[in-house]
Amino acid sequence: MQVTRRQALGLSAGAVALVAFGPGLNAARADAAATDKSLMEFTGGKAPATGRITLNAPEIAENGNTVPISVSVESDMTDASYVESVVVLAEGNPNPSVATFHFTPMSGEASATTRMRLAGTQNVIAIAKMNDGSVFMDKKLVKVTIGGCGG
Secondary structure, eight states: OOOOOOHHHHHHHHHHHHHHHHHHHHHHHHOOOHHHHHHHHHHHTOEEESSSEEEEEOOEOTTTTSSEEEEOOOOOOOOSSSSEEEEEEEEEESSSSSEEOOOGGGSEEEEEEEEOOSSSEEEEEEEETTTTTTTEEEEEEEOOSSSSSSO
16 A cells, blocks of 8 residues: 555644644543532532522433523522522533522522533533522433434
8 A cells, every 4th residue: 555645744734733632632521520619619618408499401402502491599589588699510511610690689589591502411500509608409411412313
């Protein structure tokens, strides 16, 4: 088998690109440690309880580029008891932090709806921080498919 000059140049360019950009390819993937770090920073090291917060996300997302989600928190939203903020994390995205919503008693209710991009099948986590410092969490597994053809 003879290798032409064009093939040799193509292989050389591919090898150079792999050496130059190869180490950075793994950095584009988040890991559980990055998600845990984001969670701990938001909660101040407190373990979140379950309940009071509801995360609505599709079980199967046919298109990972636009996944609809909504979060709501049960709260009176009075000066004495209200939701300060809600953060949404995606475990498998390059940057786990997806969105942060801030509320005040004047908000009336603590709910928000948005769309997010998911890099693949992964857990989506919503954490609510109350004005008294308590934190609550809800988690959903969202299966991202290509064209709706399985998980």
